[in-house]
Amino acid sequence: MILIMLVVALLLAACKQTDDAAVSPSPTSQPAGDGSTLTYWAELNGNAASVKPSFQDVPFFQEWQKRTGVKLQFIQPPANQAKQAINVLLASGELPDVIEYEWANFPGGPEKAIKDGYILRLNDLIDQYAPNLKKYLAKHPEIDKQIKTADGSYYVFPFIQGDVRLRTYQGPIVRQDWLDELGLPLPRTIDQWHDMLVAFKEKKGIEAPMSFLGTPNPLFGIENGGFVGAFGVKKGFYLDGEGKVKFGPIEAGYKQFLALFRQWYAEGLLDKNMATVDTKTLDASMITGRSGATIWNAGAGIGTWTPIVRELDEKASFVPAPYPVLHDGERPKFGQRVYSYMSSGGVAIYAKSDKAVEAVRMLDYGYGPEGHLLFNFGIEGVSYTMEGDKPTYTDLILRNPDKLAPAQALAMYSRASYFGPFVQDVQYLEQYYMMKEQKDAMVVWSDTDADKYMLPPVQKTERENAELSAIMQDVTTLVDEMSLRIILGTEPVEAYDDLVSQVKALGIDRAIAIQEAALKRYNSQ
Known part of the structure; x- marks a missing residue:
């Protein structure tokens, strides 16, 4: 009863403060x-x-x-x-x-x-x-x-x-206290990530060592280049080193990525419910210790989870990790950037x-x-x-x-x-990121070549948009469904070759041509 009365009193005081301090427009x-x-x-x-x-x-x-x-x-x-x-x-x-x-x-x-x-x-x-x-x-x-x-x-x-500095705010996050406990380095390569996730599962008994968003569509959490980027591709459109538009799922690196995640899923390293993970379930997994690695935000991730887990364990720590690469010393090609x-x-x-x-x-x-x-x-x-x-x-x-x-x-x-x-305003971020780990995240996650390979926000004509939307609606659905089936093991990795054939039959080459035409107009402005 005392607790309830205190909460009510605080709420009433906050309401009064809000009313008293509300700023009205100036005379001008x-x-x-x-x-x-x-x-x-x-x-x-x-x-x-x-x-x-x-x-x-x-x-x-x-x-x-x-x-x-x-x-x-x-x-x-x-x-x-x-x-x-x-x-x-x-x-x-x-x-x-x-x-x-x-x-x-x-x-x-x-x-x-x-x-x-x-x-x-x-x-x-x-x-x-x-x-x-x-x-x-x-x-x-x-x-x-x-x-x-x-x-x-x-x-x-x-x-x-x-x-x-506001344009990068998301990337890989891991439990540093678990790494310390297990004597593991902060992972940089795909192999190091595998070793870490295996240790989380086998030595700590973690149910879902890595979890990431699977809504509103499968693999949503890696669309900015996490893990798939280690193989030189993105899940969507991007530019190659010569400024040409590419579509990641039809490039060879995407098949390698699917094979990797299929292996990790079979080993129990990925969330078994990966296709349905939303922000609430991701929060719950990271806060309860059901998972120890993810890709999410410095604010809504590190900033939200840390105070909660430290109430139970003062040593608990979420830290940013670099976007994974295949070989040590490589610079990530992709990463979250807007x-x-x-x-x-x-x-x-x-x-x-x-x-x-x-x-x-x-x-x-x-x-x-x-x-x-x-x-x-x-x-x-x-x-x-x-x-x-x-x-x-x-x-x-x-x-x-x-x-x-x-x-x-x-x-x-x-x-x-x-x-x-x-x-x-960047002054929001400078204060919002209260923790050292959040400030570090801006530096760690920005250390990629994302700017070089990003497709600018090119605008299409009405006709181009209509044609592109019709193509990509079918292509996106097919890529999402087949990617998930291959990862979950309901389709063999070899089904990827058929996926590429079907995507091309749906008109992906025309979609790429539309993007390139729009890019040419954009660059000429």
């Missing part, structure tokens, strides 16, 4: 709306959803509405089901005013989404009613060309990572909305000075204070009294740790 920054209501479709971030069940319960979204003078009625799809839910929504013909979605992956591309009357071409609206975004893009032409379609149309209010513009978190406006101007003004807020602080740091006096000219997170974020992990607390008051219509 008028609210974007007049109290009208916009419908807003989006999936709630997992860290926020682990604390509050809906958008309206999250302080950030309450404050955003207050600042802009626009009321938002949220339409929230089930967790991890945004793609399925958006298809149902589009088929209904009745869309909300604002839709937050990865529009670059829309079948036929954003150009077709505009032509089919789903979303607005935003050029004129941005020019007239979005001075903050317009000013930013004028200063950053290299980003400006990334957020437009092939015909020059703006289609979303984008999420932009404003510093090169461009400044990410299509995730892009916010579009329904083509038939009668409140488009209000929506544009509201969405532009995140690119201005006040919005920049709100989206990256939250509410002054509550989630951050100003120390000189530097916004500094309070203990509510970094040492939360209710034992929320920093990732969870941050998701309550800002959008810095995930996507949205704003420019991400």
Whole structure:
């Protein structure tokens, strides 16, 4: 009873503090709306959803509405089901005013989404009613060309990572205390990884020595190049050393990767449920010690798991490991790296909305000075204070009294740790990464040649997008299904040769040609 009363008292105090300290727009920054209501479709971030069940319960979204003078009625799809839910929504013909979605992956591309009357071409609206975004893009032409379609149309209010240090945040993670206990080095090569996983299983009795995300599609956790990259390929499109577009699953290195993971699965080194691992099950495996190695984020992984496991074992330690290579001394060819513009978190406006101007003004807020602080740091006096000219997170974020992990607390008051219509500030990361292991991760995981082999965010024409989507829908499904079957042992490794033949029959050479044409246009801009 005493514990319950203390928790209630803390919550009431936090609510009062939030109300008292909420920052109103300055006299020079008028609210974007007049109290009208916009419908807003989006999936709630997992860290926020682990604390509050809906958008309206999250302080950030309450404050955003207050600042802009626009009321938002949220339409929230089930967790991890945004793609399925958006298809149902589009088929209904009745869309909300604002839709937050990865529009670059829309079948036929954003150009077709505009032509089919789903979303607005935003050029004129941005020019007239979005001075903050317009000013930013004028200063950053290299980003400006990334957020437009092939015909020059703006289609979303984008999420932009404003510093090169923000572009790598994911990589291999292992239990350092287990390595110390077993007398093993931090693994760098595929052989060292194998030795480590075998030791985890045989000497420590670990049920699933390595686990990684298997949703929303099989092998999702290695798509940035983990393990498969040791064989010189990626699971998707990439550039070779001469700037030519390649598709990894039809290259010889992919067969070697499948053979490796088939062996590891048979030896019990990979999670037996690898096809269904989501973020919640991955968290549970790493926190409980069911697994000791994975590929995940410095924040949502190392930063979230470490405080929890150290309550039970003060020696417990998660550390970043380099992306694996075949031979000692090699430099990883691939690794997680993103461009400044990410299509995730892009916010579009329904083509038939009668409140488009209000929506544009509201969405532009995140690119201005006040919005920049709100989206990256939250509410002054509550989630951050100003120390000189530097916004500094309070203990509510970094040492939360209710034992929320920093990732969870941050998701309550800002959008810095995930996507949205704003420019991400590197000062968020410098504070969010509180642990040495997290700061080390930025260095370790960035030590790759990923920039050299990344396919830029090239834009296709409507026709190219339609053709590419039709090809890749079948190709991706086939690659995912056959890769999983080979790894699980239900198909022989030799089935890979038939996989390549089928992928080519589905038109992968044409898909590569489309990517190369788009790349040529992109490089000529």
